[in-house]
Amino acid sequence: MAIPRQLPNAITVARIPLAVVFFVLLVLGGTYGLGNPTMRWTAGVLFIVAISTDWVDGYLARRYDIVSDFGKLWDPIADKLLTGAGFLGLAILAEVNWWIVVIILVREWGITIHRLMISREHVVAAAWMGKLKTAVQGVALGWALLPLHTFIGIPAWTLVTAVLMVVVLVLTVASGIDYIVAQVRGARSGS
Structure with missing residues (x-):
């Protein structure tokens, strides 16, 4: 079965407006227990659907051998817009500490800006640690x-969220260091 060559890229691009809609729903939905539960559920489900398309577009591109430089560049940007909107929204709602969000966003956008700066020379695909x-x-x-606090209680939900955010923070910093080391090695071997 043939698929349109631009389908993976179209899926990637679709994540960008989905990030905006998701962010608005999240902020309008409000914090757990105090906001509009329907909007909060909708925002959460929309995020899960949108972030799942990252796997779909990558699978299609590899499966049908239609990997493109556009996809290699814009797929991580679309991911960062979506996840960044999630982290930012949770910080605005005071559900995740700002310092965690700032560290994550500085790493994410610092590497994204670097990727854009060197994109004329070559496109850097995401490494395994970044994935x-x-x-x-x-x-x-x-x-x-x-x-989910409505099912397991706020203390358990808060504890699991805090642990997951620390794991995310560690992986985000470690993958940032891995990216920098790979770029320095590549620059040395290229000169």
């Missing part, structure tokens, strides 16, 4: 965004 980081961010954010 693992994105997957764990998706799971942690999915957990934190869904108002």
